[in-house]
Amino acid sequence: MDRTFQVDLRGVVDLLSNHLYASPRVYLRELLQNAVDALTARTGGPPPAVSVRTGAGTLSVSDNGIGLTEAQVHELLATIGRSGKRDELGFARQEFLGQFGIGLLSAFLVADEVRVVTRSAAGGPALGWVGRADGTYRVEPADRDEPGSTVTLTARHGCGQWFAPTTVTELARLYGSMLPVPVTVDGTPVTDAGPPWRDDDRPAGTRRADLVGYAQDVLGFTPFDVIELSVPAAGLTGVAYVLPFSANPAERTRHRVYLKRMLLAESVDGLLPEWAFFVRCVVDATELRPTASREALYADDALAATQEAIGAQLRGWLVRLADTDPDRLARFLAVHHLGVKALAVHDDEMLRLVAQWWPMETNVGRITLAEFAARYGQVRYTQTADEFRALAAVAAAQDVPVLNGGYTYDAEIVARFGALPGGPAVRRLDPSELATRFDPLPAEVELPLQEFRRTAQRAVDELGCEVVLRSFEPATVPALYLVDRSAAHAAELQATRAQADEVWAGVLDAFVKPAQQRPQLVLNHRNDLVRRVCGLRDERLAHTATQALYGQALLLGHHPVRPADVVLINRSFLGLLDAAVPPERDERA
Numbered sequence: 001m002d003r004t005f006q007v008d009l010r011g012v013v014d015l016l017s018n019h020l021y022a023s024p025r026v027y028l029r030e031l032l033q034n035a036v037d038a039l040t041a042r043t044g045g046p047p048p049a050v051s052v053r054t055g056a057g058t059l060s061v062s063d064n065g066i067g068l069t070e071a072q073v074h075e076l077l078a079t080i081g082r083s084g085k086r087d088e089l090g091f092a093r094q095e096f097l098g099q100f101g102i103g104l105l106s107a108f109l110v111a112d113e114v115r116v117v118t119r120s121a122a123g124g125p126a127l128g129w130v131g132r133a134d135g136t137y138r139v140e141p142a143d144r145d146e147p148g149s150t151v152t153l154t155a156r157h158g159c160g161q162w163f164a165p166t167t168v169t170e171l172a173r174l175y176g177s178m179l180p181v182p183v184t185v186d187g188t189p190v191t192d193a194g195p196p197w198r199d200d201d202r203p204a205g206t207r208r209a210d211l212v213g214y215a216q217d218v219l220g221f222t223p224f225d226v227i228e229l230s231v232p233a234a235g236l237t238g239v240a241y242v243l244p245f246s247a248n249p250a251e252r253t254r255h256r257v258y259l260k261r262m263l264l265a266e267s268v269d270g271l272l273p274e275w276a277f278f279v280r281c282v283v284d285a286t287e288l289r290p291t292a293s294r295e296a297l298y299a300d301d302a303l304a305a306t307q308e309a310i311g312a313q314l315r316g317w318l319v320r321l322a323d324t325d326p327d328r329l330a331r332f333l334a335v336h337h338l339g340v341k342a343l344a345v346h347d348d349e350m351l352r353l354v355a356q357w358w359p360m361e362t363n364v365g366r367i368t369l370a371e372f373a374a375r376y377g378q379v380r381y382t383q384t385a386d387e388f389r390a391l392a393a394v395a396a397a398q399d400v401p402v403l404n405g406g407y408t409y410d411a412e413i414v415a416r417f418g419a420l421p422g423g424p425a426v427r428r429l430d431p432s433e434l435a436t437r438f439d440p441l442p443a444e445v446e447l448p449l450q451e452f453r454r455t456a457q458r459a460v461d462e463l464g465c466e467v468v469l470r471s472f473e474p475a476t477v478p479a480l481y482l483v484d485r486s487a488a489h490a491a492e493l494q495a496t497r498a499q500a501d502e503v504w505a506g507v508l509d510a511f512v513k514p515a516q517q518r519p520q521l522v523l524n525h526r527n528d529l530v531r532r533v534c535g536l537r538d539e540r541l542a543h544t545a546t547q548a549l550y551g552q553a554l555l556l557g558h559h560p561v562r563p564a565d566v567v568l569i570n571r572s573f574l575g576l577l578d579a580a581v582p583p584e585r586d587e588r589a
Ligand SMILES: Nc1ncnc2c1ncn2[C@@H]1O[C@H](COP(=O)(O)OP(=O)(O)OP(=O)(O)O)[C@@H](O)[C@H]1O
Pocket: 030, 033, 034, 035, 038, 063, 065, 066, 067, 068, 076, 077, 082, 083, 084, 085, 097, 098, 099, 100, 101, 102, 103, 104, 105, 148, 149, 150, 151
């Protein structure tokens, strides 16, 4: 014989209270929702109304909706998981908020007893249904003249705070302020005229002021701008508020979502594409599905399509702003450039927007990528901010414009900009290419310095570096340490090899090709100090001074400092100190 499952209601209530819902406060939402659904189901009745009343340890929600017949009371109220809001095939019916057939159970989060007095609009007598948290119920005759239902809860011991009039009013307003039927709590209306973005005959200025006012009251900020959203396929309308402050890109922004005008939750995830962290949305949708807890959106194709559609509308706003109000766009970018740049890494249109409007750091001032390309034809950039700091001034003096690609996304954006059809030639600055622009010394200056050059070379030989004497601007820079990129790569391999075991070192050897060029220590003969060092007669001091110049150039360029470099920097520092401090006086003299 087939038997049916038995359900232990205490277990189910525990499941709901501790695992499904985040807070018992949802009980009021479920009651309001049932009342609204009952009104939706009734056609041709009196004007719909929902009234919530608070009493001593009780709360009741009345509607003049469709009501229930005796058969429905047994079938729908007393059967967990049975809902009158599904069609013959068992699908959730579009027009209703409820669908799972478990919402009423949430009343047991705060009450031991739930009493429903109902009279069906289809006729028949009024009935009372009393359900208890222990899983028993009874049906009894009751008094009620008009069709509709009143659900009354009696507070469980210790749950009185959920029945306090101020709490009830607050919750009713939170969940129900946008509902399409009037709701009152103890006679006071809690429903507004509808969503602030509704289409009605308000003058445009008033409508805008309402939208801004809503953000101020409910979200707590004055938006930079308000973008109206509409995604017909999801039955979605609403607004995206552009944040007036910068948001953390790693933190997903959460949005206030209403489903059929009932608040789903105040911080819903997954409504917008990840890059859109510069807005907070408030939306109402009819075609998106809630999860069973009704606190999040169900991640299905409809949600994915909605995400994409909202993303497109935000992009559209940005593009329009660029076309119509560049000053405002500049102000927007000053706050939200990270988000837009993150987008530009994948999206050509945003890439053009950033290139055209976002001023980047260069050694010819802050200018946009587009202007930089237009002015100089080709775009040279550094991969890191350190590299930029070390070389910007020297490159500028050689008339080599360089852009700092060290900020988040900038190097990627520059490289992608070059790859656009018709984009400029783009290349990473190769430091060794700067050296080719430095002036060689005239023969009559160079020749007498041969001896010094050999001494200097010996001083840094063990570090694999080549000493070069040149003359360049700015004269304030005494020495530059320049590594061309293939040399930098070879140096890294060498360092790894030194730490690797034999077998691994053998493998690495296969990759170590002779570097085309060793790193260069370029001494600037235009610099006064360097000229004096070149003229030193004392070979030991010249040796130490060269090592000191090497250390200074290494540190200034933020180059990696190896153990051998540390030893040398130390030695040269002490050596110079030794030369500078007068010797101890001989007391006997
Ligand atoms: N105020 C009411 N008027 C008429 N019928 C009601 C009322 N409240 C509950 N019902 C009936 O009881 C059924 C069960 O309600 P319950 O809230 O448990 O589930 P639901 O609203 O169908 O779905 P969900 O779990 O998604 O809320 C409803 O489908 C509805 O038919």
